[in-house]
Every structure is written in C-alpha cells, then in structure tokens.
Amino acid sequence: MIPAAAKLLHALREPAAMAGFGDDDWDLVVRQAAAAGLLGRLAALARQAGVDGAIPVPVQRHLTAHRTIAEQQQRAVRWELVHLSKALDELPGPVLLLKGAAYAAADLPPAPGRLFSDIDLMVPKDQLGAAEPALMLGGWHASHHDAYDQRYYRQWMHELPPMVHIRRQTVIDLHHDLLPETARIRTRPDLILAAATPLAAFARFSIPSRPDQVLHSATHLFHEGEWQHGLRDLVDLDALLRAYAAEPGFWDRLLQRAAALNLGRPLYHALRCAERILATPVPADVLARCPAAPSPPVRALMDRLFTAAFATAHHSMRLPLSAPAEFVLYVRSHWLRMPPHLLLPHLLRKSWKRRTEGWFERGRKSSGDGAPIMRPDR
Template identity: 35%
Template structure:
C-alpha cells in the first residue's frame, strides 16, 4: 500500500529508524541529530523521541544540542500531561451530573491509564465520550462552570449538533487545553457506523478515577478509524506511532488480543481502516504481526486501485514535510484529495454537496457577519 520505508525521504527514514530503535541514535553525527530533531519537531514527536532516547541511550553519549532539545521535549510533555490530568480533575463534577459512564478517548485515555505510548505525547485537547442522551445535561453543566464554545457561528453549531459525533470544541479561561465532548467515535451520518452501545458496554475502568476507557481492541480501532477514516492524514505520523505502540503493548499483555481485535473490527464495521492501519504500521514502523494477522491482511485487501491511490497519497502527506524545502504542488494536491475523501466518508452525497456550497457561500461573507444559512 505504502512506499517501503527505504524509499521515503531521508528525514523521514531517520525519524522512523530512531523511533523504532532509539539505540541507533547513539552513533549519530551532530548534523544528523540536527535533521532528526527538526523532523521530530515538525511531526510533533519530539517528546516521544526524547522519552525513547532517554530509555535507551545515556545522555552523556549524546551531543549537547541533542541533550538540550530532548530535555526541552521531555519538559513540555510532562507539562502537558499535568494539564490533561488537571483538566480531568476539574471537569469531574460536571461529568458526574449526567449519571452516565464517561469514557476517555485517545491521549487522555493513554495518560490516565499510564500506557507506555503516553510518554512524550504533546496533547492539545482532551477527548471524552458520553452517551448522546447525556449531552444536554453535560453541556449545561459545563457552560455553568465557565466553558464556552470555540465556534459560535450558527452553521457551525448546527453542523456539530446535527451531523457530527461531538459537540463544538469547548474552551475555558485558564485552561491550556481544549475539551472535546463526543457521543460516539465517528460521524453518525458517515459510511462506517461503529456499535456505540458496545463501545460503552465494554469500556474498562481507569483505576483510581471515576472514568472509563475503551477496551484495548476498541482503542486500536478508534485510532485506526480516526487516522484513516475521519482525517486527511496530513502530518499525522504521530497517530501511526500511537497505533504501533498500542498494538505492541496490548499484544504483549494479552495472548488473545489479535483474535479479539479481528472480532471487534467486524462488529464495529471498522475492518477497512484497521487494514490500512496495520499495513502502514507494519511497513513503516516494523510492527510485529503474527501469522494470523498476515493472513487476515492478505484476505481483506481493499481493491488494488483504491489501496494504491490511498497509499500514494498517504505516503506523500502522512510524514512531516522536509524541513529543507517548501511543500510542492503535488503535496498540496494530495492533501486536498485526502480532505475530499474524508468529507466523502463523513456525509451522504446530498448533504455533502449542501455543506460544500454553504462553506463556499460563507467564505464570501463580509468579515464579522455571523449569520449563516442552516
């Protein structure tokens, strides 16, 4: 599906190899370190790289410039981790008003559970999920506590409430992170519709907290769907790094993990994004796959034209841009095509056409005009 790692640009190969085997960083010349650090920063993986290098290489073996920048990456990651935990503690009273299970998603779950892939992450938001029936109660409680919607345009509000899988993003004075409140993991009008009741029913308790997290296979499926079903992939190599780390961790902890993952993928109708995630992670990050998963990949291949085109686009857009050149026309076209794909998967054709027309009309409005057709 994707180009082999050996065919990728030099800065991407260097970053991937350093993440796969941080011990290889011990022999890097200072010029290579400069390229690696720039690539890691562009990919928002500096903290992850710092955590892996710290665990594998004595700091005395690193050049001074690497020591300084990796230390800065670790400090920022620890700061953001504390911000996530503080936000979760802050909103706990509001979440209790719903009387429903609250499920942490993505980075918030990894941090609260203390999973290995939480080390070095640089979260910009906190994602929680509650049943749809609890949204009104939770919204009122959060608004009373000072949380405000980032997007107040009437059309944006309608878009999120009627067609999206989450409320508009929320912000609060004094909070460094954004809060995203979901009621499922993919847009409800999209092509793929996970079993939301099962997501909640099988969620696991986060020890020492009132929160839950998706069960391990569902965490992988959510990460795969978020990357390959509900985003444009641009610059999101960090999401693939998360998927690789989740797979390694959960497979090592549970001998039945792979069989359960296949079963859950079919139950949630997420086999296609899982296929892309496994193929990409194995190709670029050497994610170990057992024979049954290799057979599953061979038997569930998407049609060749589809996987070939998507592979080409993802190969061009997923990694960080080359720090020594400006993105070219082909890069821009690839991003636009993946944006179009994500929109197509999110909405039925008629609604998508209306949404595009509305966005075009709104883009021509005079600045400051908050009115919009709905």
C-alpha cells in the same frame, strides 16, 4: 546511507540508532520531529532505549525541554480531570476518556513525550443533554456560535462543538460516537461504552478496552483529512500495538472487535501503514484475516496515497506525490463523512468562509494603525 527523508523514521523505528547520529543528522531530525510534534516522543524513546546519554548535549537539552513540556501537559490534564469529575459527578452513565486524555490518565504506552491540545470525552448520546449543561456550569462554553456550525455539529457530527473553559482555556471535545451520524460506516458506540475499563485514579472516568483503543486511534487517523499530526498518530498506534501484541490472543480479539464495530477497513489501513512506515511487527495472517480488507488495486492505490501523506510533516520529508495525496485524502475524508447532497454545500461554504476570512486578514494588515475592521458575516 539513509536518505534525509527517512532520518526521523529511522529514529522512530530503531531508537537505539540515535546513538550514532552525527550533528548533521540531528540538525535534520530535530527539525523534522518538531514539525511532526514528535520531539517529546523522541526524547522518551531515547531514554527507553538507554541512549539518551550518547546524544550530543545541545540536542539532549532540546529533547529534554520538549519531554518536560509533555510531562507538564499531562499533569495539567490530570488536574483538569479532577475538575471534570466534579462537573460530571451527577451524570448517570459512563464517561470515557479518548486518545491523549486516556493515554495521560492511565499512563498508556503512547503517553511518554506525547503532546496534545484538548481532552476528548465520550458519553452515551441520550446523556448529551445532561452532560453539556453540567460542563457549562463547570465553566466550559461552546466555541462555535455560528448557526450553521451549531447545526453541523449537533445534527450531523459525532460530537458537540468544542467547549473552552472561561478561565483555564482548556478545550473539551464531547463525543457520543467515533464517527459522524452521516458517515458511510456505522459503528456501535454502545459496545465501546459497555466494554470500557474504569480508572482507579479517576473514578468518574473509564477508558476503552485495549482493542477499542487501537480501533479508535485507527478510525480517527484514517477518516481525517488533516495530516499535520498524521505521523504522530501513527506513532501512537505503533506504541499501542507493540505493547498489546504480547498479550495472548490480542490479535484475534482485535479482529473480532473490528468486525463487531464495523471498523475493519480503518484497522486494515492502520496495520498496513504501521508495518510499512514504522516497521511495527504485525503478523501476516492478521492482515490477511482483517475484516473489510480492500481489493489489491485499491490497496495499491491507498498505499501510495498514505505513504505520501505521512511524509508531509516537514518539507525535507515530502515525496513527489505528497501534495496531490493530501488533496485526495482530504476529499476522501469528507466523502466518508457526509453524503453528496450535504457534502457539496458544506465544502462550498467552507471555501467561501476561508476566502472571506482571507479578505478580512488582508484588510486588517493593510489598515496600518490597527483600527478595527468589520469582519464579514460568517
């Protein structure tokens, strides 16, 4: 019998098995998938496996609704790219679409059923000064007005503060690198931009090469400290790897690219977790040859932490170590992102900001009549 915590994982690993799920199984799997943001993806996998007709009708309706939402989101992204093409038409350099926007625009393997909330773009750093005002003229404005937040993004991070369109409320993240300026790992965004593939459907945009798509997804996932969408992002990696592994020489190109971009460690974690959690077929020699692979003690520790963290999407999936693993990986993400002399003041400020915002929310709720309460200075 498959334990409750593994029901969703079983569906993701073997989509055909969904044909044999009973009502109790589906009651649990739907709740787990909804919490992980994977209901649309489950619907797409069931259709690809040819078992969607074997799923109970009430569940079919639920899955179909989420697949329809995902398809609508992707249509909206493509329409947004038309507007962005006009806004960035004068920009001389390449404009890369990253992650969800790239999946939708190029119909990449993770696209079916995929939900996302923003559009990630990447331009050369020396063109940020032209790209940002062009986006502002197109209707996007910065969402962070606090002076500290502005300095945090512009001086230390790999992206500008998120930009929100004044009418459509679409969110743009404008990147110039995959990792922050202060990160312990330094990568080569110039190589990523140079190897990008132009899109026929959207001439203004390009997408990263196939190895770079995998490396960016791995880097994003294993350098972040927020695990709400961790399993969803691992599912993206699984889809990319299963599709691209059939290409002759792909694994060698991926390892060579990881070495060139100094991204061997996040790639190692991505391949190992995808293999262990989603049964992604990764050749044993690929892991053995992965650049910057951790030592056996570090590998054993990270295996336990990541396994526990990927089990946090829903309470029924959580493991005894899930809560401490989330905390340790949150601290790790900041440690990888910033040196100690910047990290400590930053975390203290975030803690104070969260606490004062909590005071504000409690005060607002206790005011009774909805009268405005002055927000503490952030």
